[in-house]
Amino acid sequence: MKEQLLEVVVKEMQQGVVIINDKGLILYANPFFQETFAVNLPLKGINFTEVVEDALLLNTVETVLSSETGQSKEITIKGKGNQILEARLIPFSQNGLNGVIGFFHDVTEEKRVEAIKRDFVANVSHELRTPLASIKGYAETLLDGGLEDKGVLKNFLTIIDRHANRMTALIEDLLTLSMLESHQIPMKFEPLDIRVLITNVIQGFEKQAKDKGIELIIESGETYRELPKVMGDRVRLEQVIVNLIDNAIKYTNKGAVRISVRILDNLMQVDVTDTGIGIPEKDLLRIFERFYRVDKGRSRELGGTGLGLAIVKHIIHGHSGKIRVNSNPGEGTTFSFTLPIN
Ligand SMILES: Nc1ncnc2c1ncn2[C@@H]1O[C@H](COP(=O)(O)OP(=O)(O)OP(=O)(O)O)[C@@H](O)[C@H]1O
Ligand SMILES: [Mg+2]
Incomplete structure (x- = not known):
């Protein structure tokens, strides 16, 4: 009874288990082990070397089998x-039967999360260090005797101020992103007139567009006047539109940025189209990732850290909407998002 129960446990384990005797023959392998090493033949009685090719694993099994001290070993294999697997190999000796029991634990997801965290910390430190280094450099120069010249003083303080603003914006974006990801700030849904929202946002960009000689256009049409309201969080949706228009102007040198709204069945779709530099196809899938920029140098020059679109994506998903992008390098880009109506 007890043995049957144990067999069920081992069979159902979400960890690979294999028992090998001292001749290298498999005495038992559970289904998880079979799946992990993608074998579909019955394994009992087969030599372990016929199932697994990994040299490190085979060597370790060998070492554990032949060691006098009876020590177990841990290794990481593919x-x-x-998949990334942590393997633990334990020697056993019972009723004259000697061998090794192997446990295989899939740690792919853990490793992936670890790598994301590591990258994130590296990115944040780097992005904060760059403006900080400038602030320190200019402050030191002023303290070293640059205080007399009023012109230099004003110039340097302006630069320091700009870098401090950049750090503030970065920290604000990071906090927003982290709160959106952990759902700490619930969305405050209310019926919204998206046209009013867009018009308000556009006003804030008129000067920036004019300075670059770019036209800012809201497309209107018959359907536009009859737009139904959408349920949304005003502040967050404003943030979405700000980010998309900011990008459109930032990455466009001449031409126009066009915003249009239309109804498709039970969805409202907003398109932000520019005539800018465009995005190469290989980057399209990644631009919604935190810190991802097509051209790091140029984006940084333009004051970007690559958090805008990650925030946009989170907000749209929080509204049960979708966002996608279409682009022709050299011709322009369209970001489109949808929001459910009713
Ligand atoms: N309209 C666009 N045209 C061309 N490239 C774009 C456009 N929008 C985004 N990109 C590319 O996608 C990258 C990511 O955009 P995102 O808004 O996330 O970051 P950013 O604008 O660089 O910085 P931030 O928004 O944090 O200030 C940009 O660095 C840019 O390379
Ligand atoms: Mg941006």
């Missing part, structure tokens, strides 16, 4: 599907 499965057949490129």
